[in-house]
Amino acid sequence: MDTQREDNTGTDVHAGHEHMDHAPTDHGEDHSHMDHSGMEHGDHGDHASHGDHSDHAGHGEHAGHGDHSGHGGHGGHAAVFGRLFVVNLIIAVPVVAFSPMFGHLVGYMVPESGPWGWVRWIAPILGTVMYVWGGRPFLTGGLSELKSRKPGMMLLIALAITVAFLASWGSSLGLLDPELDFWWELALLIVIMLAGHWLEMRSLAQTTSALDSLAALLPDEAVKVVDGQTVTVSPADLVVGDIVVVRPGSAVPADGRIVDGTAEMDESMITGESRPVRRGVGDTVVAGTVATDSGVRIEITATGDDTALAGIRKLVADAQNSSSRAQRLADRAAAWLFWFALGAAVITAIVWTLVGMPDTAVVRTITVLVIACPHALGLAIPLVVSIATERAACAGVLIKDRLALETMRTTDAVLFDKTGTLTKGEPTVTAVETTGDRSGDEVLALAAAAETDSEHPLARAIVRAARDRGLSVPSAQNFSSSPAVGVRADVDGGIVEVGGPHLLTERGAAEASVAEAWRSEGAIILHVLVDGSVVGALRLADEIRQESREAIDALHHQGIEVVMITGDAEAVARSVARDLGIDRVFAGVRPADKAAKVSELQDEGKTVAMVGDGVNDAPALAQADVGIAIGAGTDVAIGSAGVILASDDPRSVLSVLELSRASYRKMKQNLWWAAGYNLIAVPLAAGILAPIGFVLPMSVGAILMSASTIVVALNAQLLRRLDLSPAAAVAAAER
Numbered sequence: 001m002d003t004q005r006e007d008n009t010g011t012d013v014h015a016g017h018e019h020m021d022h023a024p025t026d027h028g029e030d031h032s033h034m035d036h037s038g039m040e041h042g043d044h045g046d047h048a049s050h051g052d053h054s055d056h057a058g059h060g061e062h063a064g065h066g067d068h069s070g071h072g073g074h075g076g077h078a079a080v081f082g083r084l085f086v087v088n089l090i091i092a093v094p095v096v097a098f099s100p101m102f103g104h105l106v107g108y109m110v111p112e113s114g115p116w117g118w119v120r121w122i123a124p125i126l127g128t129v130m131y132v133w134g135g136r137p138f139l140t141g142g143l144s145e146l147k148s149r150k151p152g153m154m155l156l157i158a159l160a161i162t163v164a165f166l167a168s169w170g171s172s173l174g175l176l177d178p179e180l181d182f183w184w185e186l187a188l189l190i191v192i193m194l195a196g197h198w199l200e201m202r203s204l205a206q207t208t209s210a211l212d213s214l215a216a217l218l219p220d221e222a223v224k225v226v227d228g229q230t231v232t233v234s235p236a237d238l239v240v241g242d243i244v245v246v247r248p249g250s251a252v253p254a255d256g257r258i259v260d261g262t263a264e265m266d267e268s269m270i271t272g273e274s275r276p277v278r279r280g281v282g283d284t285v286v287a288g289t290v291a292t293d294s295g296v297r298i299e300i301t302a303t304g305d306d307t308a309l310a311g312i313r314k315l316v317a318d319a320q321n322s323s324s325r326a327q328r329l330a331d332r333a334a335a336w337l338f339w340f341a342l343g344a345a346v347i348t349a350i351v352w353t354l355v356g357m358p359d360t361a362v363v364r365t366i367t368v369l370v371i372a373c374p375h376a377l378g379l380a381i382p383l384v385v386s387i388a389t390e391r392a393a394c395a396g397v398l399i400k401d402r403l404a405l406e407t408m409r410t411t412d413a414v415l416f417d418k419t420g421t422l423t424k425g426e427p428t429v430t431a432v433e434t435t436g437d438r439s440g441d442e443v444l445a446l447a448a449a450a451e452t453d454s455e456h457p458l459a460r461a462i463v464r465a466a467r468d469r470g471l472s473v474p475s476a477q478n479f480s481s482s483p484a485v486g487v488r489a490d491v492d493g494g495i496v497e498v499g500g501p502h503l504l505t506e507r508g509a510a511e512a513s514v515a516e517a518w519r520s521e522g523a524i525i526l527h528v529l530v531d532g533s534v535v536g537a538l539r540l541a542d543e544i545r546q547e548s549r550e551a552i553d554a555l556h557h558q559g560i561e562v563v564m565i566t567g568d569a570e571a572v573a574r575s576v577a578r579d580l581g582i583d584r585v586f587a588g589v590r591p592a593d594k595a596a597k598v599s600e601l602q603d604e605g606k607t608v609a610m611v612g613d614g615v616n617d618a619p620a621l622a623q624a625d626v627g628i629a630i631g632a633g634t635d636v637a638i639g640s641a642g643v644i645l646a647s648d649d650p651r652s653v654l655s656v657l658e659l660s661r662a663s664y665r666k667m668k669q670n671l672w673w674a675a676g677y678n679l680i681a682v683p684l685a686a687g688i689l690a691p692i693g694f695v696l697p698m699s700v701g702a703i704l705m706s707a708s709t710i711v712v713a714l715n716a717q718l719l720r721r722l723d724l725s726p727a728a729a730v731a732a733a734e735r
Contacts, residue, residue, distance in 0.1 A: 222254075413560065418576060423548075428465070436534075443528050448462050450497065512534065563585070598620045
């Protein structure tokens with residue numbers, strides 16, 4: 001075992017393989033990416049640092065709406081309002097049918113005397129039941145708003161149905177004009193309001209149930225290995241350190257690390273990508289992912305609330321419960337609309353009374369109050385954000401902070417951390433140069449043979465490169481390693497050595513002709529010697545993700561500046577930037593100085609989105625206008641970000657951008673529709689066009705008001721059609 005080569009984050013990344021003047025590279029940037037096998041990629045479970053949004057209890061500032069009860073537990077509320085709506089709809093039928101005014105409107109008379117005279121009390125009695133029972137959510141909600149001195153939509157609804165209720169009883173008892181019989185309008189108003197409320201609750205319940213469905217991805221049973229035997233247990237009984245068997249087609253019961261076997265894992269529920277990913281020994285797997293082709297043994301590293309799955313559910317729930325600028329705008333609009341409606345109602349009552357029509361004054365005042373109920377306004381923002389966060393989660397984009405989602409659309413500079421974000425964060429053989437008669441494949445196979453028994457990241461990169469090329473690697477004996485020199489092994493009767501400049505110095509050998517050019521690009525250079533003679537050289541570098549090129553091209557197409565920040569040397573950074581077409585580079589930046597570079601961009605007037613994955617990225621993520629953490633990163637980085645990408649695909653940044661713009665469009669459309677509708681309808685309800693013979697009936701006002709709610713809800717639902725896959729987001733950005 002290559003135990004002498006310990007330092008994988010500093011100058012001598014391969015220790016025995018000197019990096020040819022590669023001192024500043026710092027590939028890990030303190031990420032320790034050079035040994036991914038030890039990283040808990042999936043263990044994002046207990047996101048304590050994400051803050052407790054429970055005080056929001058629902059739609060953020062929307063919690064004051066009485067029996068909304070903060071909209072917590074949307075599924076239960078949807079069922080309650082569904083039953084309440086259905087029962088009141090049934091009760092409303094006789095109320096409307098036996099309402100004298102309704103009968104007069106459609107051409108029949110409700111008996112008021114004689115043997116059938118008792119039916120005239122059906123509407124008042126059942127109407128009272130509807131007012132007390134069906135109207136209770138709005139009455140209690142209005143009372144709550146009154147107590148908190150935050151008038152809004154619930155108080156308007158409560159005021160409207162109360163005025164209608166009292167006026168109708170006054171008419172039924174003969175105390176007021178018979179034309180003030182509003183039982184049928186009261187019934188219609190309550191039923192329509194319950195329908196709108198139920199629609200809201202059901203929509204939010206659908207969003208929440210999408211999160212709850214994540215739990216259904218977990219298997220009911222787990223196969224645990226105990227003393228060499230397998231026993232079936234509940235996943236809840238697993239503890240960290242247990243070994244479980246995941247058979248083909250079965251789901252992983254808890255987060256863990258593969259200790260035996262290799263399988264194609266379906267990780268679509270976490271990453272949003274449908275293509276299975278090959279996972280082998282040392283790789284981490286997440287609860288709920290499925291082994292599609294073969295079985296593996298997994299050591300459990302996290303269970304219960306500490307799993308990534310639980311973390312995802314908490315993140316999305318927190319995002320739905322967090323407040324935002326748009327939500328606060330909607331709440332302020334509702335408050336202003338209350339005073340607007342109240343003022344309009346008072347003016348209406350005064351004007352109609354002054355012109356000698358007090359009965360009409362009551363009718364018009366009630367109609368104004370009905371029309372002004374801004375229920376659609378309250379639904380406009382929360383529903384859009386709830387659907388947006390749920391839709392994003394299905395695509396592997398986790399919105400932890402609504403403000404981050406809203407800000408993303410205004411971003412004009414994206415700052416990428418290099419290692420582990422634009423690159424894979426691990427060394428890869430990128431070129432093989434030969435100096436003799438042997439082919440490049442032969443040189444690589446000999447190097448892989450010598451490195452087979454080494455556990456060093458560079459050794460694993462060489463072995464992996466040979467395996468990926470399908471090369472036949474000969475067996476090796478007598479493996480040994482020497483610090484700051486290299487490795488040595490007997491291969492096919494010859495002595496094969498792989499190392500850096502110290503090895504060449506000891507053997508008196510000259511470096512390959514391409515070494516200088518490779519060195520100028522910041523590459524890692526290792527030479528391969530057979531019996532003391534150089535037969536070739538290997539170029540190793542932190543491999544650039546193919547997706548990075550697509551992401552950066554798409555961002556440029558959107559007119560967004562792309563900046564890269566890294567602790568690597570200038571040569572390494574410039575090489576990557578040149579390859580990807582990056583606009584600006586901050587190289588040689590110490591971890592503590594990354595946040596300062598973000599501030600520097602902000603001081604230039606830019607709205608900055610920072611994308612990173614390491615511990616040392618956390619301050620920069622927090623400083624940025626939008627912090628985006630790559631999901632394969634650390635909990636510290638994730639805790640500092642407002643958006644988390646469950647996959648390590650940088651194209652997902654385009655998914656966040658597309659979602660931000662689409663959800664903003666829906667918010668703006670809904671706000672204009674809800675508020676604009678009320679501003680136009682209230683004067684009509686007040687009778688401003690009465691001089692030309694147009695008076696908006698209360699019943700029509702109630703129907704139009706409900707239609708406004710439905711339009712807003714349906715408009716928000718269109719977000720579900722948005723394709724947020726990385727490929728689709730890139731295509732949308734380039735259109």
